[in-house]
Amino acid sequence: MKLTDLTARARELDAADPLAPLSGRFALPRAADGSPLIYFCGHSLGLAPLAAREKVDEELRDWEQLGVEGHHRARRPWIDYAELLQPGLARLAGAEASEVVAMNSLSINLHLLLASFYRPQGRRRCIVIERGAFPSDRHAVASQLDWHGNCAQDTLLEVDAGADGLVDEATLEELLRKRGEEIALVLWPGVQYLTGQSFDLQRIARAAHAAGALCGFDLAHSIGNTPLSLHDGGADFAVWCSYKYLNAGPGAVGGAFVHSRHERAQLPGLAGWWGHDRGSRFQMGPEFLPSPGAAGWQVSNPPILSTAPLLASLQIFEEAGMPALRAKSLAMTALLLEGLEACGGSIESISPRDPARRGCQLSLRVHTGREAGRRLFDRLTRQGVVADWREPDILRFAPVPLYNTFGEVARFCELLAAAVERSA
Secondary structure (H helix, E strand, O other), X not given: OOHHHHHHHHHHHHHOOOOHHHHHHEOOOEOOOOOEOEEOEOOOOOOOEHHHHHHHHHHHHHHHHHHHHHHHHOOOOHHHHHHHHHHHHHHHHOOOHHHEEEOOOHHHHHHHHHHHHOOOEOOEOEEEEEOOOOHHHHHHHHHHHHXXXXXXXXXXXXXOOOOOOOOOHHHHHHHHHHHHHHEEEEEEEOEXXXXXXXXXXXXXXXXXXXXXXXXXXXXXXXXXXXXXXXXXXXXXXXXXXXXXXXXXXXXXXXXXXXXOOOOHHHOOOOOOHHHEOOOOHHHOOOOOOEOOHHHHHOOOOOOHHHHHHHHHHHHHHHHHOHHHHHHHHHHHHHHHHHHHHHHOOOEEEOOOOOHHHEOOOXXXXXXXXXXXXHHHHHHHHHOOEEOXXXXXXXXEEEOOOOOOOHHHHHHHHHHHHHHHHHHO
């Protein structure tokens, strides 16, 4: 498609977009001269809902006016704050409300859940991840293996990508068939952070369970991006952050899912006061009586000021609906892929072409080398495109359906084509 045709098509799509008014609910970044930026970095940090400031200000006012009484008398009592988030998170996760909890950060939640779900016995000591896993996940898994006296060099099994840079679920299934008796746990991403590849989580959970292993997921790049069905899909547990597609702000509270077939009272794990049954929590007894559901894995009360923005964001998700967001996301990435065809052969998308296998993010590889790729990225940045660079030659872009437009996709393709031509 010619870029002029792409621009005309984008205008038509924006005019017909029922979600278009949602962009007005977010603070849209601008350059120093006031011109709008093309913000395609929601895969790293989502934009601020305008209502987030109001939510935080309300909590600050309640703190100022009520002090400690805000735990019970604030407009949203702080004692029950985590419970306020459960319905919205459950809908995005495809879970029951009791199966999700807002708490801590992603890596802390991963360690807490690994403490319960990684239980090596006999030959079954290994954990499986993909070789390109986000470094924090690999660090957490390797340290858990070492913590249990299992040398990570021998018990960390990493699944390689194929020649196309993507990981086929069949490769994982083959490993589970061959070495299933050695595998205690599979930890897998919902969406691969570098390539943007989206995985069939139900298929992965089914294969892990067939091998006698448990299965957990890192949903940092999935929740709020792709449809999830954790309860019906059979995942044992999952963790996520809230500052990417959930737009809860830098350092925002994370989240976790634990399937209802697992009860904290029946599993070992690390305990903290806030995971104690809420009915007797303030009796201050020495014995730990865990709350039912995922709440039993809490260790501390939620950080109110970094949790309040998530309430604002979840309200927008509730109004938009994940099916409509997913439909717009697929249309935006399809338009972006069409525009890439006009940019020449020096760049290519390493994200899956199959729409079912990707989310918002498209990752581009620059074939002319690292230095040319970096110059290309810097030119786009000077032109008002906000994205990110991953060494040695990957640019990641994510048009997010909550606040990006089809017109921005078309304009980005024009800027990219011009930058590629100058870099040639």
